[in-house]
Every structure is written in structure tokens, then in C-alpha cells.
Amino acid sequence: MSVKETRNMLFTFVERCEEQDGRGVETLQREIICDPVMKFFPDINSEVIQYELLKNGLFEPTEWKSIKKILRELEVKNIWDIVKQEYKYLRELWDGPKVSIYIFPIKKESKQRSKDFPRKNGIAYKKVLFLFVSPDLTKEEVKALVAHEYNHVCRLKFIDFPPAAISLNESIIVEGLGEFAVKQLYGKKWLAPWASMYDLEEVSKIWKRHFVHALQIKGIKNHQLFLFGQTNTPFPKWIGYHIGYQIVHTYNKNRGPFVMKELLLKSSDEIIAGSDFAI
Numbered sequence: 001m002s003v004k005e006t007r008n009m010l011f012t013f014v015e016r017c018e019e020q021d022g023r024g025v026e027t028l029q030r031e032i033i034c035d036p037v038m039k040f041f042p043d044i045n046s047e048v049i050q051y052e053l054l055k056n057g058l059f060e061p062t063e064w065k066s067i068k069k070i071l072r073e074l075e076v077k078n079i080w081d082i083v084k085q086e087y088k089y090l091r092e093l094w095d096g097p098k099v100s101i102y103i104f105p106i107k108k109e110s111k112q113r114s115k116d117f118p119r120k121n122g123i124a125y126k127k128v129l130f131l132f133v134s135p136d137l138t139k140e141e142v143k144a145l146v147a148h149e150y151n152h153v154c155r156l157k158f159i160d161f162p163p164a165a166i167s168l169n170e171s172i173i174v175e176g177l178g179e180f181a182v183k184q185l186y187g188k189k190w191l192a193p194w195a196s197m198y199d200l201e202e203v204s205k206i207w208k209r210h211f212v213h214a215l216q217i218k219g220i221k222n223h224q225l226f227l228f229g230q231t232n233t234p235f236p237k238w239i240g241y242h243i244g245y246q247i248v249h250t251y252n253k254n255r256g257p258f259v260m261k262e263l264l265l266k267s268s269d270e271i272i273a274g275s276d277f278a279i
Contacts, residue, residue: 086147087099093261096153155174210235
């Protein structure tokens with residue numbers, strides 16, 4: 001397990017698209033990009049894998065004409081080497097598990113959502129990590145992405161539950177730990193904007209009114225509204241991510257300081273109880 005040579009997969013994808021004059025690009029993406037990772041997901045098919053990766057940032061199949069240029073730009077930035085070095089460093093620092101890491105271009109922003117469209121994203125599972133990146137990322141931004149997502153892998157190893165059995169309180173703490181790892185390693189400058197998006201008084205009301213009674217809701221798919229928020233609901237944008245970070249931050253302030261290796265092994269209940277969001 002290591003950082004995979006996804007450049008070969010991507011060049012093959014583009015070459016096949018050229019051979020077929022852009023026909024069947026969705027199928028080609030599934031065969032070349034998604035089928036090789038099915039070994040990590042024995043209970044689901046490649047269509048589901050493709051859907052999940054696209055939802056989380058994988059480039060759209062119709063973007064195939066721009067992939068070669070993006071790859072050259074990513075190579076100039078040494079993205080694969082940066083990720084390899086950071087993964088090795090973090091695995092030793094946190095005594096983390098081995099994981100396979102796949103790096104792909106992130107989908108292009110659309111004009112309708114360009115203001116909030118991410119330039120980087122990732123999705124973590126116990127044995128595999130997917131990173132979606134833009135060529136204009138700085139080295140520090142890439143390292144922060146790796147730290148946040150690999151931290152998830154380490155936490156998932158500790159809690160050892162399938163996605164359907166993970167409770168909301170754990171989902172919140174998973175995200176909080178991931179971003180707090182970025183702060184510990186690189187400082188506030190590289191935190192995501194949602195970490196400081198709201199003030200404590202405002203968030204405390206939302207926490208007590210809408211989160212506390214729902215903390216045992218199980219299944220990651222049932223946590224999306226709480227984590228991401230939604231317009232015209234009691235849940236503002238990125239609210240669960242913000243709360244998760246603030247819980248971990250205030251727990252460390254109140255009861256710590258702790259190194260991340262210690263925080264990863266503490267229960268969600270303990271972290272919440274010692275934070276400014278104690279129930």
C-alpha cells in the first residue's frame with residue numbers, strides 16, 4: 001500500500017477517449033479509474049464507486065480533453081512526491097495504518113458555483129484514500145489536505161465501525177480531529193474557512209437545539225445535513241464541520257494540550273464532555 005501511480009491510469013483514460021472520439025467516456029472512466037479500486041469495496045459495484053468519487057470531486061468524464069494539460073501541471077508541482085513524503089511523515093508521527101492513496105484531478109468549477117467550488121477535496125476509507133486536486137494548489141495546501149484526510153483513516157481504524165454504524169457524534173469528531181491536525185501541524189493560516197465561520201454564541205444555540213438530541217443517529221448518509229448544512233434549514237453551511245473543529249479545539253484547550261496521537265484514541269463522548277460544547 002502506498003501512493004499509487006495514477007498518472008498511468010489517467011493517460012490511458014485520455015488515450016482511450018481519443019481512440020473513441022469522446023464516445024462512451026463515462027464507461028471508460030469507470031473501467032480505467034474505478035474498476036481497479038473495486039478490491040477495496042467488495043460489496044459494491046463500480047457504478048456506485050464512480051458515483052461516490054464524482055460526488056466528492058473526481059473530474060467529470062467529459063473533461064477528458066483537459067486531463068493531459070492538468071497532469072503536466074501537477075507533475076511540475078511534484079504533487080505525487082509531496083503526497084508520498086507527507087504520508088510517510090504522518091504515518092510515523094501518528095503510528096497510523098498503511099493505506100493506498102489515489103490522486104486525481106478535481107472536477108472543474110462551473111460558472112454557477114465558482115465562488116464556493118473547492119480546489120481540493122478528499123474521501124477517506126479504512127484502507128484507501130482518494131485525493132482530488134487542482135494544479136494551482138500550493139505545497140502547503142496539498143500537505144494540509146493529506147493531513148486532514150489521513151487523520152480520518154487513523155480515526156476510522158480506532159473506532160472500527162462500518163459507515164452504517166457510525167453515529168453523528170463520531171462523524172462530527174472525525175471532521176474536527178482532521179482539521180485540528182492541520183492546525184497543530186501547520187498553523188491557523190491553513191485551516192479551512194469553515195473552522196472560523198461562526199461565533200460561539202450562535203453555534204451553541206444550534207448545537208443545543210438541533211444536534212444534541214440527534215448525536216446517536218447512525219449511518220454516514222444520515223449525517224449530511226448536519227455536517228454540510230443546507231439553505232432554508234436550521235443548519236447553516238458547513239455547520240457540523242465547524243462544530244466538530246471547535247469541539248476538538250476547546251477540548252484540547254480545556255483538558256490538554258494533547259498530541260494528535262493521544263487525541264485519536266479518545267472517545268467522542270470524552271472529547272465532547274471536556275469541550276465548550278459539553279452536554
